[in-house]
Amino acid sequence: MSGVLRGSYCLMAACTRFHELDERLARWLLMTHDRAHANEFHLTQEFLSRMLGVSRISITNAVGLLQKNKVVRYSRGNITVLDRAGLEASSCGCYAAEKATYERMNFVTLVKAVPGTLVQGGHHRSASGTPG
Numbered sequence: 001m002s003g004v005l006r007g008s009y010c011l012m013a014a015c016t017r018f019h020e021l022d023e024r025l026a027r028w029l030l031m032t033h034d035r036a037h038a039n040e041f042h043l044t045q046e047f048l049s050r051m052l053g054v055s056r057i058s059i060t061n062a063v064g065l066l067q068k069n070k071v072v073r074y075s076r077g078n079i080t081v082l083d084r085a086g087l088e089a090s091s092c093g094c095y096a097a098e099k100a101t102y103e104r105m106n107f108v109t110l111v112k113a114v115p116g117t118l119v120q121g122g123h124h125r126s127a128s129g130t131p132g
Contacts, residue, residue, distance in 0.1 A: 022062045024052055026091035029072065031098060033081050044077040066090060 028051060032041055045059045052059070063079075066072045071086040072079055081087060088095065 020092075021052065021054055021058055022065050022090065023092035025059070025062045026066065026071075026087050027095040027098070028052065029066075029079065029081065030084075030087055030091055030095050033084070033087075034099065039082075040078060040080045042077050043079055 025048065028048070029043075032043065033039070045056045045063070048059045048063075049056045063072070063074045066087070067074060069086060069090065071083045071090055072081055074080075
C-alpha cells in the first residue's frame with residue numbers, strides 16, 4: 001500500500017472519529033461532486049448512512065441542515081449542489097487535505113502515463129531535462 005493511500009485512510013479514520021456528521025457529510029458530498037463532474041448526482045440516504053456509518057435518520061437531519069442553509073437540494077436520492085463554496089464552508093478541514101492527496105495521486109498517474117517524462121522536485125520535465 002502506498003504512503004499516500006495509507007495517509008488517506010488515516011485521515012478518513014480521524015475524520016470519522018473527531019468531526020461532526022454534518023461536516024463529514026459535506027466532505028463526502030464534495031468528494032463525490034469532484035468525481036462526478038456534475039452538480040447533480042444520485043445518492044440514497046441508505047447509501048450515505050452506510051458510507052458514513054450512521055443511521056438513516058441522522059442522514060435525514062444532516063441533509064436537512066444543508067438544505068436549510070441552501071447549500072444542497074435533496075429529493076428522492078437526487079442531490080443537487082447549489083452552493084459549492086457554502087458546502088466547502090460546511091465541511092471539516094479534512095476535505096482540503098483529501099483533495100490535495102487526490103490531486104497528487106492523479107498527477108503521479110498522469111506523469112507515469114506520459115512516456116519519457118520524469119518528476120523532479122514536483123516539476124514535470126521531459127527525459128532531456130527541459131521543463132514539460
